[in-house]
Amino acid sequence: xxxxxxxxxxxxxxxxxxxxxxxxxxxxxxxxxxxxxxxxxxxxxxxxxxxxxxxxxxxxxxxxxxxxxxxxxxxxxxxxxxxxxxxxxxxxxxxxxxxxxxxxxxxxxxxxxxxxxxxxxxxxxxxxxxxxxxxxxxxxxxxxxxxxxxxxxxxxxxxxxxxxxxxxxxxxxxxxxxxxxxxxxxxxxxxxxxxxxxxxxxxxxxx
Amino acid sequence: xxxxxxxxxxxxxxxxxxxxxxxxxxxxxxxxxxxxxxxxxxxxxxxxxxxxxxxxxxxxxxxxxxxxxxxxxxxxxxxx
Numbered sequence: 001x002x003x004x005x006x007x008x009x010x011x012x013x014x015x016x017x018x019x020x021x022x023x024x025x026x027x028x029x030x031x032x033x034x035x036x037x038x039x040x041x042x043x044x045x046x047x048x049x050x051x052x053x054x055x056x057x058x059x060x061x062x063x064x065x066x067x068x069x070x071x072x073x074x075x076x077x078x079x080x081x082x083x084x085x086x087x088x089x090x091x092x093x094x095x096x097x098x099x100x101x102x103x104x105x106x107x108x109x110x111x112x113x114x115x116x117x118x119x120x121x122x123x124x125x126x127x128x129x130x131x132x133x134x135x136x137x138x139x140x141x142x143x144x145x146x147x148x149x150x151x152x153x154x155x156x157x158x159x160x161x162x163x164x165x166x167x168x169x170x171x172x173x174x175x176x177x178x179x180x181x182x183x184x185x186x187x188x189x190x191x192x193x194x195x196x197x198x199x200x201x202x203x204x205x206x207x
Numbered sequence: 208x209x210x211x212x213x214x215x216x217x218x219x220x221x222x223x224x225x226x227x228x229x230x231x232x233x234x235x236x237x238x239x240x241x242x243x244x245x246x247x248x249x250x251x252x253x254x255x256x257x258x259x260x261x262x263x264x265x266x267x268x269x270x271x272x273x274x275x276x277x278x279x280x281x282x283x284x285x286x287x
Contacts, residue, residue, distance in 0.1 A: 019263030134263040135218050157218050158230055160264075164215040165227050168258040171266040185265065 001034060001058055003099060007145065008059035009037045010085040011108075012068045015186070020130065023138040024063070025189075026163045026196050030205070031145060031153040033061070039189040052085060057096065060103055061148065062089045063141060067110035067132065069118050083119055090122075106144045108137065135160060154205060166199045211256040212249050214242045215264070224249065 007028050011021060028035040036055045038048060056062065064086040068079040086107070093103040107127045109115045116123045128140035139156040146153040153159070173195075174184050187195075210226040217223040222242035223232035233249070236242040243259055250257035250270065257270045 019261075019265075023264055135216055139218060160218055161215065161225065161230070164213055164258075164260050164264050167260065167264045168211065168213060168227070168266055168269070171258070171269065172256075172271055175272060 001036070003058060003060050004149075005032070006034050006036050006059035006061070008055050008062040008089065009035055009065075010062060010082055010089070011037075011065040012079060012082070013039060013189075017065075017068075018185075019134050020065075020132070020137045021189075022167075022192065023134050023160070023163050024141050025193060026166060027138050027142050027159050028145070029193075029196050029200055030159055030162060031142065031151055033145065033149065035193070037189065040193065053088065056085070056089050056092050057100070061145065062086075062103065062105040063108060063144075064089065064105060065108040066115050066119070067108065067130070069109075069115060086119075086122070104148050106141070106148075108140065138163070158205075162203070162205070165203070166196060169199060170195050209255065210253070211258060212246045212253070214239060214246045214257075214259045216260065216262050 009021075009024065009028075011017060011024075013021075025035050025037075036059050038052055038055065064082060066082050066086070068082065071078045086105070089103065089105055092100050093105075094101075096103075105125070107115060107122065107125050109127060109129050110132050112127075112129045115127065126144065128144060130137035130140055138160055142153060142156050142159055145151065171184055174187070179187075210228065213223075213225050213227065215223050215225065217232065217235050219235075221235045221237050222239045223235050224242050224246040225232045234242075234245060236245065239259070246257055246259075258266050259268045261267045
């Protein structure tokens with residue numbers, strides 16, 4: 001896997017976050033990069049932390065979504081995995097040698113300035129706010145990757161439209177193959193990635 | 208490519224009606240309800256499928272499903 005084309009995604013894996021994760025995965029693939037995510041393979045035998053460290057080392061770009069940094073209600077635990085993996089990524093950039101020093105990362109948050117209270121050491125980092133909106137998350141990720149990777153990616157609207165075309169085609173294909181609405185909504189990430197890669201290969205962009 | 212009709216969230220706000228593969232929306236509406244009404248008429252006139260997407264891009268309803276009766280769930284998902 002090419003280091004320069006790999007984008008490590010550090011984000012929640014709950015059903016609620018899938019609405020933001022799906023378009024982000026699609027956009028990364030559609031602009032010619034490769035999303036790297038702990039869910040990309042279902043090899044449960046390997047310790048999760050080893051898998052994550054490999055993904056971090058193999059990826060020039062990283063997107064860390066800290067929008068679950070705060071518990072939503074009393075008694076609920078806030079999520080420490082995402083800030084922990086952000087720390088691993090920063091450490092890899094600082095101490096990992098010449099290639100790793102080229103690493104770049106984007107922090108995604110639901111609200112502006114909230115993360116500064118929780119993790120003020122990162123206050124000079126690239127941060128984008130998605131407000132828990134899938135379209136906004138897509139725009140922010142596309143704009144950051146386009147700039148940092150020096151791409152000439154198509155505009156966010158065209159990419160979003162291609163994503164919805166994919167979702168409709170995939171929905172039709174899966175329905176015909178015996179999937180229910182619930183099955184489609186809960187399609188495992190490795191299967192979803194395979195469907196996206198196949199669709200993009202068969203529906204080349206003209207821009 | 209078959210030019211089906213889609214109702215999708217517009218990145219600049221509101222709901223777009225657009226053909227499959229189109230770079231631009233045919234029309235943009237403030238509400239999804241208005242967009243669905245317009246898109247349904249177009250789809251019927253053009254004899255193509257209609258897909259109504261949710262805010263996250265997933266398909267909320269389609270004429271394919273209605274016609275074929277595929278994908279029935281014992282416990283259907285509620286729309287967001």
